[in-house]
Amino acid sequence: MMVQMLGVFAEFERATIIERVIAGMQKKAAKGGWNGGTRPLGYDYDPDTGALKVNDEEASLIREIFDLYTKQRMGSVAIARLLDERGERTKGGAHWSGNAIRVVLCNPVYVGKVYFRGETYPGQHPPLISMEQFENAEQLLDERGEEPAKRRSNMSDFLFSGLLICAKCDKHFVGATATGNGGVYRYYMCYSRQRYGSKVCDQDSLPAEQLESALIEHITNCLRDDAIIDASIEKAVAAKHVTTPRHKQELSRIERDLRDVSRRIDRYLQAFETGAIDPTFCGDRLSELKDRQADLESRREELAAAAESKQDPPQLADVRDIATAFADRLQDREIPRVKRILQKLVEKILVESRSTIRPFVTLSLVRIKGGWVGLAGLEPATNGL
Ligand SMILES: [Zn+2]
Numbered sequence: 215m216m217v218q219m220l221g222v223f224a225e226f227e228r229a230t231i232i233e234r235v236i237a238g239m240q241k242k243a244a245k246g247g248w249n250g251g252t253r254p255l256g257y258d259y260d261p262d263t264g265a266l267k268v269n270d271e272e273a274s275l276i277r278e279i280f281d282l283y284t285k286q287r288m289g290s291v292a293i294a295r296l297l298d299e300r301g302e303r304t305k306g307g308a309h310w311s312g313n314a315i316r317v318v319l320c321n322p323v324y325v326g327k328v329y330f331r332g333e334t335y336p337g338q339h340p341p342l343i344s345m346e347q348f349e350n351a352e353q354l355l356d357e358r359g360e361e362p363a364k365r366r367s368n369m370s371d372f373l374f375s376g377l378l379i380c381a382k383c384d385k386h387f388v389g390a391t392a393t394g395n396g397g398v399y400r401y402y403m404c405y406s407r408q409r410y411g412s413k414v415c416d417q418d419s420l421p422a423e424q425l426e427s428a429l430i431e432h433i434t435n436c437l438r439d440d441a442i443i444d445a446s447i448e449k450a451v452a453a454k455h456v457t458t459p460r461h462k463q464e465l466s467r468i469e470r471d472l473r474d475v476s477r478r479i480d481r482y483l484q485a486f487e488t489g490a491i492d493p494t495f496c497g498d499r500l501s502e503l504k505d506r507q508a509d510l511e512s513r514r515e516e517l518a519a520a521a522e523s524k525q526d527p528p529q530l531a532d533v534r535d536i537a538t539a540f541a542d543r544l545q546d547r548e549i550p551r552v553k554r555i556l557q558k559l560v561e562k563i564l565v566e567s568r569s570t571i572r573p574f575v576t577l578s579l580v581r582i583k584g585g586w587v588g589l590a591g592l593e594p595a596t597n598g599l
Pocket residue numbers: 380381382383384385404405406407415416417
């Protein structure tokens with residue numbers, strides 16, 4: 215089957231929205247407010263003040279965990295078992311594990327702090343634990359080698375891994391996690407900065423949750439924006455036309471080579487028939503020439519198909535449908551599925567700074583007999599194939 219590719223390329227720049235979200239979060243954290251994310255056990259979120267308030271029942275469980283660990287000197291796994299047997303559940307409704315206990319024990323929220331982007335700020339909420347007991351727990355964790363598993367979230371949870379590129383040093387961003395604010399905090403960081411420090415690259419790190427939802431929303435909106443899609447199609451079709459003279463040149467060279475190859479084949483066949491040449495040698499040479507002939511013919515077909523596609527550009531309405539279908543699929547709840555689609559759709563996301571993030575999106579279309587379909591690499595976006 216002859217396929218013809220057309221990359222409908224569009225650069226969508228919507229950095230300001232992402233910037234506003236992130237700046238807002240940081241301002242709130244600096245003021246000691248709760249910046250969203252998972253509410254830590256022991257507190258409720260108070261929408262009136264934007265800060266955390268104590269949940270008495272959960273708070274006593276938190277104090278008990280710290281007491282069991284620092285005063286009773288129980289291990290984290292033993293504490294988990296004890297709570298579990300009593301029917302206690304974590305905030306997410308899961309069974310307690312040693313790691314869940316350790317995550318509680320090193321969360322600075324319990325001494326009245328909020329954590330954001332590697333920094334702790336004095337919070338507006340009351341502490342549940344004295345600083346002395348908290349530090350005592352830290353020391354014990356350290357002595358017992360009970361560091362909480364920082365990598366609760368899998369690398370595959372990072373939707374944009376491999377796609378974010380640092381404009382300052384050209385390296386990729388990598389996903390990373392830290393513990394804070396009652397859970398695992400995910401962020402993306404420039405590889406150079408993570409590996410060699412801010413002297414080598416001082417690129418901002420980006421909070422994963424906010425960046426991901428802002429980018430997905432932005433890409434979805436762009437895919438549903440007819441004006442953006444139409445303009446991208448026009449650009450892609452125009453770009454194809456630019457190559458026409460080169461295609462014509464190549465086509466005439468191929469025609470010439472093809473004539474040459476078939477003349478040689480004829481000559482070998484004649485020599486073979488008259489017995490003027492060693493049949494073994496003749497056979498090898500002949501199949502070489504036939505291969506060459508087949509290559510040239512298939513390239514000629516490709517060029518012909520390309521020429522034809524210029525007269526038959528994709529219909530705007532079809533491409534809008536394809537784009538909308540992609541936008542719909544980005545709303546899937548399954549992270550791996552969304553990630554697969556993003557990896558097909560997004561060429562790169564250039565991070566100049568926290569305030570300028572530029573996603574480059576390409577909709578790859580495939581021309582098959584009778585029309586164009588979107589190439590998702592998974593299944594056709596429309597039922598054309
Ligand atoms: Zn960098």
